[in-house]
Amino acid sequence: MDFLTIVQILDSTVRLATPLLLACLAGLWSERAGIFDIGLEGKMLAAAFFSAAIAFTTGSVWLGLFAGIVASVFLSGLHGVASITFRGNQLISGVAINFLAAGLTVVIAQTWFQQGGRTPQLATESRFGNIVLPGAETRIRDIAQQGPLGQVYSELISGHSILVYVALLMVPLTWFLLYRTRFGLRLRAVGENPAAVDTAGVSVVGLRYAAVVICGVLCGLAGAYLATALNAGFVKDMSAGRGFIALAALIFAKWRPWYALSACLLFGLFDAIGNRYQNIQLGEFIVPVQFMQALPYILVVIVLAGLVGKAIPPRAGGEPYVKER
Amino acid sequence: MSMMKTLMGAAAALALTATGALADGPAVIFDLGGKFDRSFNESAFNGAQRWAEETGGTFREIELQSDAQREQAMRRLAEAGANPIVMAGFLQETPLSVVAPDYPDTTFVIIDAVVDAPNVRSVIFAEHEGSYLVGMLAAMASETGTVGFVGGMDVPLISAFGCGYAQGVVAVNPEATVIANMTGTTPAAWNDPVRGGELTRGQIARGADVVYAAAGGTGLGVLQVAADEGILSIGVDSNQNYLHPGSVLTSMLKRVDVAVYDAFLAGPDVETGVHVFGLEEEGVGYALDEFNAELITAEMQEAVDAARAAIIAGELMVHDYRTDGTCPVQMQ
Numbered sequence: 145m146d147f148l149t150i151v152q153i154l155d156s157t158v159r160l161a162t163p164l165l166l167a168c169l170a171g172l173w174s175e176r177a178g179i180f181d182i183g184l185e186g187k188m189l190a191a192a193f194f195s196a197a198i199a200f201t202t203g204s205v206w207l208g209l210f211a212g213i214v215a216s217v218f219l220s221g222l223h224g225v226a227s228i229t230f231r232g233n234q235l236i237s238g239v240a241i242n243f244l245a246a247g248l249t250v251v252i253a254q255t256w257f258q259q260g261g262r263t264p265q266l267a268t269e270s271r272f273g274n275i276v277l278p279g280a281e282t283r284i285r286d287i288a289q290q291g292p293l294g295q296v297y298s299e300l301i302s303g304h305s306i307l308v309y310v311a312l313l314m315v316p317l318t319w320f321l322l323y324r325t326r327f328g329l330r331l332r333a334v335g336e337n338p339a340a341v342d343t344a345g346v347s348v349v350g351l352r353y354a355a356v357v358i359c360g361v362l363c364g365l366a367g368a369y370l371a372t373a374l375n376a377g378f379v380k381d382m383s384a385g386r387g388f389i390a391l392a393a394l395i396f397a398k399w400r401p402w403y404a405l406s407a408c409l410l411f412g413l414f415d416a417i418g419n420r421y422q423n424i425q426l427g428e429f430i431v432p433v434q435f436m437q438a439l440p441y442i443l444v445v446i447v448l449a450g451l452v453g454k455a456i457p458p459r460a461g462g463e464p465y466v467k468e469r
Numbered sequence: 470m471s472m473m474k475t476l477m478g479a480a481a482a483l484a485l486t487a488t489g490a491l492a493d494g495p496a497v498i499f500d501l502g503g504k505f506d507r508s509f510n511e512s513a514f515n516g517a518q519r520w521a522e523e524t525g526g527t528f529r530e531i532e533l534q535s536d537a538q539r540e541q542a543m544r545r546l547a548e549a550g551a552n553p554i555v556m557a558g559f560l561q562e563t564p565l566s567v568v569a570p571d572y573p574d575t576t577f578v579i580i581d582a583v584v585d586a587p588n589v590r591s592v593i594f595a596e597h598e599g600s601y602l603v604g605m606l607a608a609m610a611s612e613t614g615t616v617g618f619v620g621g622m623d624v625p626l627i628s629a630f631g632c633g634y635a636q637g638v639v640a641v642n643p644e645a646t647v648i649a650n651m652t653g654t655t656p657a658a659w660n661d662p663v664r665g666g667e668l669t670r671g672q673i674a675r676g677a678d679v680v681y682a683a684a685g686g687t688g689l690g691v692l693q694v695a696a697d698e699g700i701l702s703i704g705v706d707s708n709q710n711y712l713h714p715g716s717v718l719t720s721m722l723k724r725v726d727v728a729v730y731d732a733f734l735a736g737p738d739v740e741t742g743v744h745v746f747g748l749e750e751e752g753v754g755y756a757l758d759e760f761n762a763e764l765i766t767a768e769m770q771e772a773v774d775a776a777r778a779a780i781i782a783g784e785l786m787v788h789d790y791r792t793d794g795t796c797p798v799q800m801q
Contacts, residue, residue, distance in 0.1 A: 152674050156667055260505040260532060265689065265712075283699055284673045375662055376693055379686065380503070384661075419667045433623075434654055 147292055151299045152284075153416050158304065159374065161412025162311045163188070163366045163383075167390035168397070168404045169311075169318050170362035174220075176322065176399060177355030178335035178460040180234045183223055183241030184363055185387025191216040191367025193249035196263040196378035197256060199270045205372050208270070212371075213364030219245065220360030228352045231464030242387075250380050263371075263378040272373040275309070277302035305373035307365060312405075314362065319401040331355055335458035338465040348465050363387075392444045398455045414440045495520075495733045496529035496551035498542050500558030502659040502685040504532050508706040509685055509725060513557040513580070515707075516726030520733040528733065536656065540564040547572040552737040553590075555729050556580070559626055560656065565589065576739055578732040580725055581626060583743055590741045592728045596626070596721075597633030598780055599753030600681070601787045602773050603703050603721045604637020606755065607679040608645050609769045610701055610718055615646040617672035618800070619665055619691050621684035622658040623651040625791045630683040630705070630721075632796035633787055639798050640776070648672045649800040652687050662690025669694040669702075679703065679718060692717060701764070710760040718764050720756040727752065749781045 167184045174181040191212035199208025219241050226237040250261035257263055274282070280302035281287045287298045322328035331351050333341045338348045366386075371378045389411055397403035418436040497517050499510045517528050529551050531542045539561055546554050547568070553576040556565065562582035569577050569586040576588050583591040607616045618634055620627040635647040650668045652658040665687035669680050673694075680695055681703040682688030688705060689712070695702035696713035704710065704720035711717075728746060732739050746752020755773065757765060779785035788797050 148674065152671070156670065160667075260503040262503070262505065284670070285678075288674070370663075374666075375690065379660060379662070382663075384657075416667070419664060420671050433651070437653065 151295050155299045156416035157412040160415045161408045162308045164390050165408040166311050166362050166366035168393045170359040171394045173355050174359035176335045177331050177352050180462045182238035186242035186245030187216040187219045187363035188367040188383045190245040191364040192371035193378045195368035196371035203270050209368045212368040216364035217360035220356045224356040261380045266376040272305040274303045307369040315405045395455050396447050496546045496554045498556040499532045501656045506686040512707045512725040513729050516729030520730050543568045547575045555732050591743045594723050595747035597629045597787050597789045598748045599721045600630045600633030601637035602755050604634035605641050608638040608641035611679050613676045613678045615676035617677035617680035618649040619668050619682045620651040623654050629790040632790040635798035647800045659685035661687050665690035666694040708756040714760040722754045724752050
């Protein structure tokens with residue numbers, strides 16, 4: 145295994161970890177405010193579809209991104225109304241959103257485009273292209289000619305879609321907002337002890353809705369990334385369980401932004417290795433490809449079975465807030 | 470209550486007319502990649518569509534959503550009186566062998582698999598021969614001497630594509646390296662363009678400058694990445710040259726459309742038994758049109774056509790992976 149191979153696996157890791165990271169941060173915002181959200185998957189899927197559909201019809205990827213975010217925020221709002229205003233069960237509402245998105249996207253796609261539940265393939269102009277930093281090579285064959293530093297710069301640092309950089313920026317931003325601002329303190333308090341926040345005269349409902357909307361925006365970015373950057377168009381069920389992996393990463397990360405980044409990168413790394421090495425030969429013994437592809441999921445089980453130590457969720461998570469009378 | 474009755478009555482009447490109007494026509498069942506996968510299933514659809522346009526007839530169709538629906542779909546069409554029922558895809562083999570004996574008066578046509586029953590017509594293609602030809606083209610177009618292959622689901626059929634391709638490559642350039650990857654081991658591997666793209670990037674990194682995708686919808690991701698990275702790709706089943714003009718070297722044509730069209734045209738009396746569509750029957754081949762005319766030189770065409778003639782004449786034998794599960798060419 146030469147140096148370039150390692151750089152390429154890391155490059156692939158970043159690409160594959162980005163949707164996970166965005167969804168994971170979305171879940172973090174929502175759950176920190178006490179709203180459990182297993183509807184990340186559904187929101188990503190809806191955003192993926194609408195971003196691709198609008199990017200195709202208007203030809204503008206930015207309008208597509210906007211449409212994806214709107215769709216995702218709409219579903220988030222639905223979850224908010226069900227679980228905050230009407231105090232419904234948050235898990236059931238999340239499941240409902242997953243089903244709704246899985247079914248609706250295909251039905252609408254079929255009605256609009258008649259291509260069997262997918263959007264037409266996007267042209268290069270209506271996708272997020274890769275940003276090439278100054279002095280970086282773009283093609284793998286040119287990159288192979290460079291020195292180690294150049295390879296890291298051209299392959300790993302340059303040449304990603306803008307959403308990848310946005311996702312990475314979201315980590316410090318989330319950390320700052322949650323831990324260094326008054327809004328963040330209150331938001332975290334709402335997830336731990338909403339009664340105390342209410343006593344202090346701050347609106348619990350308002351804060352929870354704010355968290356849910358932020359969650360929707362981040363899921364929208366994740367979905368748009370899948371359909372307009374990683375792929376060229378929407379296909380049925382294209383989120384492929386990433387929303388659930390993101391939830392696992394969230395628990396792995398103990399609901400903390402920087403840990404979330406490392407957890408998502410780890411899951412991305414295993415995915416990338418599984419793609420690259422289909423059969424790994426260890427001496428006489430060959431690790432089969434099925435094992436490599438199952439690795440991210442095996443990892444989820446092992447990690448959640450106790451390797452992370454005790455992951456304590458926000459104390460008021462999953463419980464609708466009722467004012468005492 | 471009466472409202473409910475009216476509604477139910479209307480629904481029942483609708484259901485009756487729907488089956489009545491369409492009974493006795495032919496039907497086609499598409500596999501999991503979806504009707505518009507721009508590849509295998511779309512080719513089947515095009516054949517059915519051509520028949521409908523030429524004869525003015527109508528046909529029924531079912532697009533499968535999951536493995537569990539296969540048997541149900543066949544039974545539903547058979548009960549509704551559709552005849553013949555054409556199904557695309559080797560995954561239909563097991564359910565069909567269960568269903569076919571139950572409907573002795575219905576003729577079934579299965580593409581890509583063999584079911585031994587008196588009322589089944591099995592159509593198989595000599596994919597290894599077509600792949601051999603595109604393998605030759607790949608080796609002639611390659612500058613690095615390394616070419617790639619991305620398969621869909623890891624099954625003998627797809628290995629036959631890869632093995633024929635590798636033989637064609639080595640026939641032109643004995644020193645060439647063939648890198649082969651499979652997308653997955655479940656039917657989801659037909660519809661995973663992200664993974665297809667990642668596999669292609671990995672192959673390019675290892676020096677491949679022509680990549681052949683035999684992976685249904687996953688192949689779209691392969692062709693996309695090949696176009697982005699400025700290398701050549703080879704499409705499969707349908708003619709995919711138009712997807713990325715100038716980047717798709719050629720497509721390995723598998724005339725599923727002809728198989729469907731023939732079956733529809735012959736109607737319920739279509740001849741049963743095993744039918745092999747090879748180079749001679751023009752069941753497989755390579756695509757040449759205005760989108761890749763500049764990529765295929767006259768010499769390349771000459772060499773490939775000579776090989777084609779030799780295979781048809783029986784002078785050149787392309788090994789079929791499916792006969793013994795091995796490939797004479799080592800792939801990486």
